[in-house]
Amino acid sequence: RARSMARRTGLRCRVLDEAAMRKLGMGALLGVSAGSAEPARFIILEHGKVTGKGRRRPLVFVGKGVTFDSGGISIKSAAGMGDMKFDMSGAAAVFGAMQAIAELGVGQPVVGIIPATENLLDGKSMKPGDVLKTMSGKTIEIDNTDAEGRLILSDALTYGQRYEPAGLVDLATLTGACVVALGEHASGLMSNDDDLAAKIEDASRITAERVWRLPMWPEYREQIKSPVADMKNTGGRYGGAITAAALLAEFVGDTPWAHLDIAGTAWSSNTRPYIPRGGVGVGVRLLVQLARNWGSRRK
DSSP states (O other): OHHHHHHHHTOEEEEEOHHHHHHHTOHHHHHHHTTOSSOOEEEEEEESOOSSTTOOOOEEEEEOEEEEEOOTTSOOOSTTGGGGGGGGHHHHHHHHHHHHHHHHTOSSOEEEEEEEEEEOOOTTSOOTTOEEEOTTSOEEEOSOTTOOHHHHHHHHHHHHGGGOOSEEEEEEOOOHHHHHHHTTSOEEEEESOHHHHHHHHHHHHHHTOOEEEOOOOHHHHHTTOOSSSSEESOOOSTTHHHHHHHHHHTTSTTSOEEEEEOTTTSEESSOBTTBOSEEOOTTHHHHHHHHHHHHTSOO
């Protein structure tokens, strides 16, 4: 699908297979994909001049692409598992945004990155207690295999830094905790950069895709400490949306970064005036508006 869309719109597209991911050291993404018969893919879409001399520093968008999430060894309950195909909504938003950005001819260079995999049960699946080594070299102890989205995003965010982006934004149906906090009415926004967060909030007001910023205090990082690794992949029951973001923050360095938890907004159980029941494409208009606003700024 990515290759077809890229040919149609003029985007550049590269798709890495598992051998290429292994060479890059993407142990977190490969750890999640180990239980699936469908091999993982790592998709890169590029719009405009994103590398080389004379370029304008690009925006990089990363979308969680778990095409089906059983929870792995820490299996989900049967109720509602059929809807877990929507766990690739972050990836879908990046696909849609990149297509629109190309077709609109937005002046800002943009890169879209999608780590794509299933999270299933198998004799080869990762297990609670395992330690995975990420592309960055940092290690993550697996406390719960159903906290897989942050694992695949950790490698994708590390890869995204190769572009030295002006801003790095990830979207993910990441936590039920964010749904508990904000319901279906707003996406959770967490960021290490006030200026980038404000630009996302500005774009949100224009597109009516509401976001609500949550804090990123150091105490949340304390919750994901591990005695055997650099961090563990869950931080307990409290503040779950923020402790997930605290793990992601470990893989962005000093790059201006924002995380959008779209678990509550990506899927609608009811038909609304202009949004049918099911996947609603949340994030597409927001990312496009952010890129358009960014492109209108002086270099």
